[in-house]
Amino acid sequence: MNSPRDEINHLISGFWKTQAIYVVVRLGIPDLLAAGPQTAEQLASESDSHPRSLYRLMRALASSGVFSEDSEHRFALTPLSECLRSDSADSMAALAWMRGDWQYRAWGNLLHNVQTGETAFDQVFGESLFEFLRRDPENAAIFDQGMVGVHGRETEAMVRSFDFSSIHVLADIGGGNGSVLAALLTHYPMLKAILLDRSDVIDRAKINLAHAGVAERVQFFVGDFFESVPAGADAYLLRHVIHDWNDKQSRTILRNCRDAMPNDGRLLLAEFVLPDGPEPFRGKWFDLAMMTVTGGQERTGSEYCTLLNDCGFTVQRVVPTATELSLIDALKN
Numbered sequence: 001m002n003s004p005r006d007e008i009n010h011l012i013s014g015f016w017k018t019q020a021i022y023v024v025v026r027l028g029i030p031d032l033l034a035a036g037p038q039t040a041e042q043l044a045s046e047s048d049s050h051p052r053s054l055y056r057l058m059r060a061l062a063s064s065g066v067f068s069e070d071s072e073h074r075f076a077l078t079p080l081s082e083c084l085r086s087d088s089a090d091s092m093a094a095l096a097w098m099r100g101d102w103q104y105r106a107w108g109n110l111l112h113n114v115q116t117g118e119t120a121f122d123q124v125f126g127e128s129l130f131e132f133l134r135r136d137p138e139n140a141a142i143f144d145q146g147m148v149g150v151h152g153r154e155t156e157a158m159v160r161s162f163d164f165s166s167i168h169v170l171a172d173i174g175g176g177n178g179s180v181l182a183a184l185l186t187h188y189p190m191l192k193a194i195l196l197d198r199s200d201v202i203d204r205a206k207i208n209l210a211h212a213g214v215a216e217r218v219q220f221f222v223g224d225f226f227e228s229v230p231a232g233a234d235a236y237l238l239r240h241v242i243h244d245w246n247d248k249q250s251r252t253i254l255r256n257c258r259d260a261m262p263n264d265g266r267l268l269l270a271e272f273v274l275p276d277g278p279e280p281f282r283g284k285w286f287d288l289a290m291m292t293v294t295g296g297q298e299r300t301g302s303e304y305c306t307l308l309n310d311c312g313f314t315v316q317r318v319v320p321t322a323t324e325l326s327l328i329d330a331l332k333n
């Protein structure tokens with residue numbers, strides 16, 4: 001058991017590891033090590049970096065189990081760094097990239113955010129996250145992959161916990177690169193889908209869903225959910241979309257979904273539903289991430305009920321999953 005001083009020291013120094021992992025991912029080190037162990041000199045020549053500095057970085061990460069180091073100072077992948085290979089299943093490389101890059105810069109402005117209520121990202125970058133991603137194709141692609149890194153494990157849990165079999169056409173609004181639809185359409189062979197997202201995201205989703213062999217059951221829409229949402233589905237799913245936005249913006253999105261729905265339409269929000277009490281819950285940290293990066297928020301169950309009531313929905317039930325994710329199942333009034 002660490003002393004309180006040790007424990008707080010560990011928490012205070014968390015950014016060391018964020019940056020160290022970010023740098024090895026940016027240099028492509030986990031991919032270089034896929035062929036087998038290498039010295040820092042060899043890795044430096046392949047990654048165009050400074051050998052001694054890279055050695056010190058690798059040595060520190062090896063001391064935390066991210067790599068291993070042998071007696072001849074050759075570094076190798078461990079189960080942790082296997083997850084950082086760009087070609088690994090459910091790679092965490094993109095998540096390490098976005099946490100260490102623009103999210104790190106935004107969090108550097110957390111003090112200003114807390115003092116003023118202004119979103120840290122907007123203050124640092126002079127524009128909102130989604131405006132930034134629209135102008136920056138490399139970071140936009142990293143963001144899509146990063147969503148799979150951060151939320152990917154929730155997909156299987158969601159498919160297992162909720163019965164989608166009564167749904168004929170499911171609209172995934174802000175569905176990102178299509179990984180949720182790929183899982184659902186594979187699990188439910190009769191299901192058809194609509195996917196709405198921004199233009200560059202839809203281009204990537206088409207490739208991913210074709211790769212999953214389900215693209216012919218998907219209608220793709222490029223659009224803006226603040227303007228409108230496509231009609232034609234009996235259920236509308238929004239996973240980790242409403243948490244990106246404040247209540248006013250969320251009401252616009254939800255009312256656009258309601259307008260698009262048939263009278264017996266169903267709304268499914270997949271979100272981290274915060275507990276009312278002080279118990280530990282990872283979603284409380286995501287709430288801070290939303291505050292800092294998008295200006296959105298995670299919400300409690302009663303906050304979701306109020307928001308949905310305001311927009312003409314009645315919550316039927318909140319279905320937990322084996323992860324922190326819950327599905328809020330609501331009907332159009």
Ligand SMILES: C[S@@+](CC[C@H](N)C(=O)[O-])C[C@H]1O[C@@H](n2cnc3c(N)ncnc32)[C@H](O)[C@@H]1O
Pocket residue numbers: 130147148151173174175176177180196197198201223224225226238239240241244
């Ligand atoms: C946090 S991501 C969630 C992605 C996906 N639903 C998931 O669970 O992995 C939010 C998504 O909303 C999309 N988005 C943001 N603003 C949008 C807008 N105005 N209209 C349509 N989609 C938008 C983003 O491109 C992104 O794919």
